[in-house]
Structures are given as C-alpha cells and as structure tokens.
Amino acid sequence: MSVFLQPIYTQTAPGNSSEITFNNIPQNFTDLLIVVSARAGIAALSDGIIAKFNGSVSNFSFLSVEGNGSAASSGSSATTANIARTNGSTATANSYASSVIYIPNYSRGNTKQITVSTVSETNATTTFMNFYSIFWNDRSPITSISFPQNSGTNYTSDSTFTIYGVSNIYDTGTPLAPTLGAVTDLGGVASFAFTPNDTATGQTADYYSVQDIAIMGTPAYGNVSPITFPITTGVTYNAPVKAVNVIGTSTSAMSGSLTSYNNFASIATQVITSNTSSIVFRNIPQYYSHLQLRVYARGSTNATSGYPYHIYNGDTSANYSSHFMTGNGITTAAAAYVNSAQPLSMNFPCANSSANIFGYAVIDIMDYTSTNKFKTSRIMNGWDNNSTGNCFVFSHVWNSFAPISSITLVGWDIANFVSGSHVALYGIG
Amino acid sequence: MPAESTWTPIATASGGSAGTNVFTFSSIPQTYTDLCVMFYGRSNFSANTVSVYGWVNGQTGTSLWGGTQLIGDGSSVTSGRYQNSSIYFIGQMPGATQTANFYANGYMYIPNYANSTHFKTIMSRMSNNQGVNSTDGKLFFYHSLFRATDPITSIGLGTDGNTSFATNSMATLYGIRAA
Amino acid sequence: MSMFPIATAAGTGGAGSFNFLSIPQTFTHLQLRMIARDYIAANAVYHYFNFDSAGTSYSQHYLMGDGATAFATGASNQPYFAMDGATASTDLANANGALIIDVLDYSNTNKFKTIRVSAGWDLNGSGRVWQWSGLWRNTNAITSWILTPGFSTTSRADLYGISTSFRTGA
Numbered sequence: 180m181s182v183f184l185q186p187i188y189t190q191t192a193p194g195n196s197s198e199i200t201f202n203n204i205p206q207n208f209t210d211l212l213i214v215v216s217a218r219a220g221i222a223a224l225s226d227g228i229i230a231k232f233n234g235s236v237s238n239f240s241f242l243s244v245e246g247n248g249s250a251a252s253s254g255s256s257a258t259t260a261n262i263a264r265t266n267g268s269t270a271t272a273n274s275y276a277s278s279v280i281y282i283p284n285y286s287r288g289n290t291k292q293i294t295v296s297t298v299s300e301t302n303a304t305t306t307f308m309n310f311y312s313i314f315w316n317d318r319s320p321i322t323s324i325s326f327p328q329n330s331g332t333n334y335t336s337d338s339t340f341t342i343y344g345v346s347n348i349y350d351t352g353t354p355l356a357p358t359l360g361a362v363t364d365l366g367g368v369a370s371f372a373f374t375p376n377d378t379a380t381g382q383t384a385d386y387y388s389v390q391d392i393a394i395m396g397t398p399a400y401g402n403v404s405p406i407t408f409p410i411t412t413g414v415t416y417n418a419p420v421k422a423v424n425v426i427g428t429s430t431s432a433m434s435g436s437l438t439s440y441n442n443f444a445s446i447a448t449q450v451i452t453s454n455t456s457s458i459v460f461r462n463i464p465q466y467y468s469h470l471q472l473r474v475y476a477r478g479s480t481n482a483t484s485g486y487p488y489h490i491y492n493g494d495t496s497a498n499y500s501s502h503f504m505t506g507n508g509i510t511t512a513a514a515a516y517v518n519s520a521q522p523l524s525m526n527f528p529c530a531n532s533s534a535n536i537f538g539y540a541v542i543d544i545m546d547y548t549s550t551n552k553f554k555t556s557r558i559m560n561g562w563d564n565n566s567t568g569n570c571f572v573f574s575h576v577w578n579s580f581a582p583i584s585s586i587t588l589v590g591w592d593i594a595n596f597v598s599g600s601h602v603a604l605y606g607i608g
Numbered sequence: 609m610p611a612e613s614t615w616t617p618i619a620t621a622s623g624g625s626a627g628t629n630v631f632t633f634s635s636i637p638q639t640y641t642d643l644c645v646m647f648y649g650r651s652n653f654s655a656n657t658v659s660v661y662g663w664v665n666g667q668t669g670t671s672l673w674g675g676t677q678l679i680g681d682g683s684s685v686t687s688g689r690y691q692n693s694s695i696y697f698i699g700q701m702p703g704a705t706q707t708a709n710f711y712a713n714g715y716m717y718i719p720n721y722a723n724s725t726h727f728k729t730i731m732s733r734m735s736n737n738q739g740v741n742s743t744d745g746k747l748f749f750y751h752s753l754f755r756a757t758d759p760i761t762s763i764g765l766g767t768d769g770n771t772s773f774a775t776n777s778m779a780t781l782y783g784i785r786a787a
Numbered sequence: 788m789s790m791f792p793i794a795t796a797a798g799t800g801g802a803g804s805f806n807f808l809s810i811p812q813t814f815t816h817l818q819l820r821m822i823a824r825d826y827i828a829a830n831a832v833y834h835y836f837n838f839d840s841a842g843t844s845y846s847q848h849y850l851m852g853d854g855a856t857a858f859a860t861g862a863s864n865q866p867y868f869a870m871d872g873a874t875a876s877t878d879l880a881n882a883n884g885a886l887i888i889d890v891l892d893y894s895n896t897n898k899f900k901t902i903r904v905s906a907g908w909d910l911n912g913s914g915r916v917w918q919w920s921g922l923w924r925n926t927n928a929i930t931s932w933i934l935t936p937g938f939s940t941t942s943r944a945d946l947y948g949i950s951t952s953f954r955t956g957a
Contacts, residue, residue: 242680254682292713
C-alpha cells in the first residue's frame, strides 16, 4: 500500500433503516478509520450508535470523557459501548453529528482498542461531545462492522458512513501483475477471478480494477478476487485485471473475447430433503437489476392446500401488503392483506391433496437494489390435481427503500415445505 | 506521473525483540509539512499501567518540555500540567501484570516539525481502556511544547524503567504533505 | 490516494486572514490543519464559511482542560465561529497553538455543516487542551473558508480534501 486513507466502503442511509452494515472488510490494511455524519429519528437532541463487530455487541466496554455545554464529566460502561453519536429529531433541523473512529490492528489476533471523537452540535445550550476509549475483548479479526442506532429509530437520509483503510507499508515500486483466473459469464455481469502477486515488499496493490481496453467505459474495482464487471448482452469485451498503487499500474493477461447472450443467471438453488418451515437466501449479490424466484413446492399440513409468504432482509414487521385473484375451474375469488406481517404470496397443495402433486410459483422482483422504491413483486402461481386445482396471480409489496439482500420463504399456512420442494433464485441483468 | 501521497509512512518500529526498550525514528526526512506517529503498545514492565513518553533529537537531558493535559478515568475528568521536563508525556499503556492481549493506542501530531524559527508543538491522544475488570483505564489528551526552535530530526518513545515494548507493539511515523 | 492537499496559507505578521476561496466541490470532506499565533494579544481563531460573518448562523461548544480544571460551555446564534486555539502575541516567544478542524459532507446541500475541532497550546506553565464542536446553520455547499484575525509569520493553515468510496460493502 502507499496510501494513508484508502476509501474502502461508503453508505448513505436510505432513510428507513436503523442499522448500517459493512461486510467483507478487506484484511490487508493495518488500521481502519471511519467517519460518520449521522442524524436519527429519536426524539432527543442526541443519541448513541452502538458498537457492533462481526455481528456481535458483546464483549465491549468503554470509557468516556464528555462535555455537555455546561459541564465536563467522565463515564464508563462494562456491557455495551457507544461508538459514535447521532443528532436526534429535536436537534437543530438539518444538523448531523460528526464522528471519527480509529481502529488500529483490526485484522490481527489481539483484543481491540478503539479511539473515538464525536460531537453532536446544535444551536442550543446543551450539546454533547465525547471522547471514547472502547475496548473489544475479542481477538477475532474484524470482518464486518455495523452501526445500530441505539434507540432503534431510523437514520435520516443523508446520514453517511465511510470506512478507510490505513497502511504502514511504504511502496517503492509498481505492484506486481496479478494472475488472471476464470472469467465467468454470470448474466449481466462477468466475474473476473484473479490471484494477487503481492509477495514482494514495497510492491503491493492499493486496489484492483477491470476495464475493457477498447470500449473503456466505467471500470469495476475491488480489493479481493473476484471482481464483477457489468456487461451488456451482445457486446464483445476483452479486459485484464489491473493492480494499482500510487507508483503505477500493472496488468494481467487479457481475458480474451467475451460476448454474453445470457442476461439471466442462476444465483442459488435450495433443494428440500425433509420438512422445512422456512427457506432463506442470504447475501444476495447487488449487481443485477431484477430477481426471479422459481418455487416448486408442496406443504405438510393436513389440508388440501395452503398459503406460504415471503419477506425480505429479515423484516418480520407489518411492513407488507399483498393481493391475489384466483380461479379454481369453477369460481373466482380475490383477497387482500394490507399492512401485514404475513403477506400471503403463494398457494401450494398439501398433505390432503393427491400424492406427488406439487405447485409452482414464479416471483418477479423488479429493481430490488433501488433505494428510491418500495419493492414490488409479481407472482404467477398454480397447481392442478386432475380434478381440482387453482391458478393464482399475486401482487406483493415491501414498504422499504432498502436494497434486498435476503429473501425468506415462510411455510406459515402450509406448515413446512416437504421433501422434493426446491427453490431457485436468478439474477437478471 | 503518479501523484505523491499526502500521508506517507516513513518508518515503523515494532516491539518484542530483545532490547527494544525504545522506539526510535532517526534521520527523519525534512521534506514533509507535518509528522504524525500512530502508536499501539504494551510494556513488559511489571505493573498494570505504565507511562508512555517521548523525546526528540536525542535530547533527554534538557528541561525543555511542558504540557497541558485532560484526563478521563470513567468517573471524573481532571486537568493538569507538567513543565520543565526532559521528556513529553503521551499517556499510559498496559504493563506486564495487566490481563494478556490488552494494548493501548494513540497518536501524536507534530505540525511544522522542520521549521527552524519556532518552538515545536505536539498534540497527542492516548486510549488505555483496560476492560471491565480494571479501574486503571484512562483517556489522555495532551498539548505539549518543546522550547527549542531546532527542526525535529529524530523521535524517541519509551516507557517506565526503560523496559521493552511487548510483542505486537508498534509505532508508525507518517509524513504529511501540504499543498 | 483519498486525502489531497488543496491549498496552504501563511501568516503575514499583521491584520489579515487565511483565505481559502473557490474550494473544489469534488471531495466529500474537508480537513484544516493549522498552527497559529495571533498578531495581537489574544488567543482567537475566528472563522466563517462563504463570507457569512454578520448574522446569527453559528453555534459552538467546547470541552477544555486548562491544567487545573476541566469544564465545558458554549454559545448559540453567533455571527461566526469564535474559538481559542492560537497563542497570543504576548505569549512565550516562538510558541504556537495547533488546531485540526474536520468538516464532513461539506458540499451536501441537505445538511447544515458541523465542525469537529481538536486544539491546544502550552507555554510551559500554562496551556489549554480543547475539543470544540460547531454548527453553521446553512445548507449551502462550502466554497470558501476565512480565518482571522491575523497571524504571525510562523503561522500556517493547510486545507485538505478527503474523498470517499464507490463501494457500499452492504
């Protein structure tokens, strides 16, 4: 590395989230530095942000020095730690708390000592500023950092969180060229696998990039293999992986001509081999435009049929609505579930239906990464028993601006998905 | 031509080797605007808590240092000072009798270190949180003055009893360039 | 590289100001690093953004140690930031104060601008250590930054821009 502050990740709060999370933090820096500019909906001048590393709020303690506009004090906690402040809703409008968090030796096998300076300024007599010394009694390398708002209220949009990497290694030469691995068409994106060759002291890469040599266009960047590079169907690409530091750039072998006619890629498939009450897809890649779930299923409950539903990002609140219309060969019907925590979205045959009869549902989720849209899905679904059966059309909405990173199918009315059921998730470029 | 880095690591000193009783940065290039030392450390001195202090240009026999401090210990905030000292104070770190794997961290910022017409200032901060089972944890903030106009060409860091820094202790010197 | 030097200003020894004008809008955050000695018998560092220095748009608070006590206080509805961080012209010769001022999201037009300041000076028998916070109640992007009242020839201020990342790590 030859850069003091290498920006790693930045997130801007979407406005409806009380926790911001950074995953897959690269382990090749010496220290981390994080800056936060935050405001939340808590009805207070100021509130805290809890320290949470690797998904855990345990094993933290902290010391604090505080000024509140009229007095200085010192405090401590032996259970949890505040890592920063947010301004609250009663603080001066449009004002955001400002914090800097320094985490040295975050990737080594020692306990972690964190230094924080945070101010919550408002045009009032009472404000808050703190120095924190936070101790995390855990020797694990820090691979993810979350910022849960203390009161659980949402961060205001325009709250920003940026992680920087700090390195004490001084590069004296151009990084060594990486070795290109497999280049895989993922439908809408190409995955460039590579092996860094940063074995020579003083010749390490700050980051890696992929960019077509003829078309140029916007490069794709990354710190670890693979790098996903957006591609347009029918366009031919030929690109290397570049290793870059402030001294210079080196280039891997070329990928060779890559032309994709595939805009529909399999992300993951789950095959059910025993009764399963819920099916979860986590860490959904964010580089597609849309998602499609194809569900082949049967339920275990003692009924002819039943209704499962699906939710996103583990949100189990009444933050959904769904509607359907159905026909069974004789009659039609319709129903609605508004502001529901169980937004029914499919119908499948169950134990009292003829054996070996499964139903099928195709769930299309458009613009699943948009931070400006609630998430709407369109579902075509049905099953037939040779004498009975149903066809359904469902609509489903999640009232959230958050990008979808996980999907959970909940058995609910059907109790369990039985053996033989399977669910496939696809990304559409 | 690639742009020069604004912050550049100049050197790193590590603890754990026999005889590493001090961290020394010598022959500091005079081509930057400011310096910053990032410190992460523990001492092999037999105590729960040990002082961390420093000196510049090899001068440990003079009385040219003074400083103002603000300290929080989890129950109160106090302010104090030192003056006419041969060393400057940064704070405290865990010693050999403290629970294993505890380290302190801090930084020292030295503006205009290469100037030859004014006294030198150090703004420093140290965090020494020693966990829930200890009452020794403190936060330290110092602003220190070295009453000499000499450019800073070396920096030394040491601890009580002239004992060594523990394994995994580290200090990194950075040079900062202005426009 | 994500921290870039933008400009530097040096003291003249008389009345005047450090003027950072036409600040590029291509960064995300700003940092000002300053060593300061007033040309007058004061410790003042007055500063303001975008030539806004006559209204009531500023507030500030601090936590301070003076070598004997620690305390905190503040002020609202001020015409500019009025901070102490410089040594005075009558103080121990050759001694300067030091300040580091951070402004996050300085070009964001949905936010008022919060500053976070670490500052201090020592004279081998007296001194101050500060943490300041300040708020400029204006959503305009910061395009200029003026610091007064005038500083010695040994004083300087260095302005840096800090960029951010294109990746979310979500």
